[in-house]
Amino acid sequence: MAVSGRPLPTLPVLPDAATDRVVASGLLTELAHAFGGPFHFLLPDAFDTHLRAMRDALTGAGVDGFVYFAKKANKAAVFVERAIAGGAGVDVASLAELREALGHGVRGEHLVVTGPAKGPALLHLAVQHGALIAVDALDELDALVAVGSSRPTRILLRVLPPAPPFSRFGLTEAELNTALNLCSREGHAVRMEGFSFHLSGYALQPRADLAARLASLCHKARVLGLEASRVSIGGGLPISYTDADSWHGFLAEQNSSHYHAGKTFHTGDFYPYYSPAAGADALARLLATRPEGSDTALSGVLQEAGVTLLLEPGRALLHQAGATVFRIQGVKGRxxxxxxxxxGTSLSLSEQWFNSEYLPDPVLLPQDSGGPTGRFPASVAAATCLESDLLTWRKIPFPRCPRVGDLLVYPNTAGYQMDSNESPFHDLALPPKVVIDRTDRPRPRWRLDRHFV
Structure with a gap:
């Protein structure tokens, strides 16, 4: 029976016409029957829209820039294909990712290789294809000098950020000086094209400050005869899953009684599901931010320094570009x-990796229009033997009574949720990815993604 009393907090997602059309089409029920298990559906047109908006933000600010899609955010081949078609590059951090990108037609010059302590095979392949390599340590730079190639190896020097103070990534100031001198001496072997950094969190001011600092470092490097014309700021452009009132209301209301077994989450561990500036708008605001000690906005600093801005967004390009579908196979009262x-399992919703939970409300798709309506709180568990394996600890107030055979659609999961933590635990197959190429028809056109692995 439905539950009365004080309402449970909800977190509705922002409306998305393409997702709504797929849900309303009846296609998901057929796909769930065909696959016999959970699956993801992808909406690559959203990726195209966000990529165009980011390029427009760069152009509007008068900044020379280039966008690399951070492939780790989603393994699907279709997003690599759309990045190429949209004039972007791809950011990879493993040998398999590099091979996959090359196999889908990404030119070496449009690849950037990031990540720490890259293996010899990854470095060798990246050098042979002329990819840009972000160097994280002096021993990595030594290894690149020793690779030997008919052309100089293209590199960025990754800088240790000022915060967090104990980051394991990047070169200290002393290491930077050593690296710059080595690049100057080994100009026949390496082409030092600039600097890079990655920051945790989503605040714009620290990014503007560090980008401006690296633009000034480019001047120092040029004195040594180095090219130093690029600065990569990595990713970290936030997106908004919900509106401001819903997000702040949820944070104010939620407590341990709203979760199965009284589980407690630290609100600081939640992804910020609302941001006042998101995606391309966040990029525009970043470029308009005045770095500390500067009389001009970051865009002006970059223009004056003659620096090209490199971006490596993942989640920000995948906003509303896909969702995840599960079938209910058991209902138990508490x-x-x-x-x-x-x-399926919680490993297909990767927020648990961060001791958190994917908070946007899942949508219940009943098998038919029958059954009572009202408010039916339910948490969502996985088909495994682990007490901790819950997709949603929170008690979701569903508007209909969930039944075996109904579908649950988790919205907006293309950014990291689908891939980062997936595992064939219990020998369960990984959920397939279905690409929806057309949503503007009575029956959406679909195909399986062409990922090689």
């Missing part, structure tokens, strides 16, 4: 709420 068991 004190005032239900536990729904679905045909």
């Amino acid at each position: 004190d005032g709420y239900r536990i729904l068991t679905v045909d």
Whole structure:
């Protein structure tokens, strides 16, 4: 029966017409039957829209820039294909990612290789294809000098950020000086094209400050005869899953009684599901931010320094570019709420990796229009033997009574959620990815993604 009393907090996602059309089409029920398990559907047109908006933000600010899609955010081949078609590059951090990108037609010059302590095979292949390599340590730079190639190896020097103070990534100031001198001496072997950094969090001011600092470092490097014309700021452009009132209301209301087993989450561990500036708008605001000690905005600093800005967004390009579908295969009653068991695991929603939870409300798709309506709280568990394996600890107030065979659609999961933590635990197959190429038809056109692995 439905539950009365004080409402449970909800977190509705922002409306998305393309997702709504797919949900309303009836296609998801057929795909769930065909696959016999959970699956993801992808909406690559959203990726195209965000990429165009980012390029427009760079052009509007008068900044020379280049966008690399951070492939780690989603393994699907279609997003690599759309990056190429949209004039972008791809950011890879492993040998498999590099091979996959090359296999889908990304030119070496449009690849950037990031990540720490890269293996010899990765470095060798990156050098042979003329990829740009972000150097994280002096021994990595030594290894690149020793690779030997008919042309200089293209590199960026990754800088240790001022915060957090104990980051394991990047070169200290002393290491930078050593690296710059080595690059100057070994100009026949390496072409030092600039600097890079990655910052945790989503604040714009620290990014503007560090980007401006690296632009000034380019001047220092040029004195040594180095090219030093590029600065990469990595990713970290936030997106908004929900509106401001819903997000702040949720944070104010939620407590341990709203979760299965009284589980407690630290709100600081939640992704910021609302941001006042998101995606391309966040990039525009970043470029308009005045770095500390500067009389001009970051865009002016970059223009004056003659520096090209490199970006490596992942989640910001994948906003509303896909969702994840599970079938309910068990319903169990608890004190005032239900536990729904679905045909998959929490490993397909990767927020648990960060001791957190994917908070946007899942959508219930009933098999038919029958059944009672009201408010039916339920948490969502996985089909495994682990107490901790819950997709949603929170008690979601569903508007209909969930039943075996109904579908649950987790919205906006293309950015990291689909891939970062997936595992074939219990020998369960990884959910396939379905590409929806057309949503503007009575029956959406779909195909399986062409990922090689």
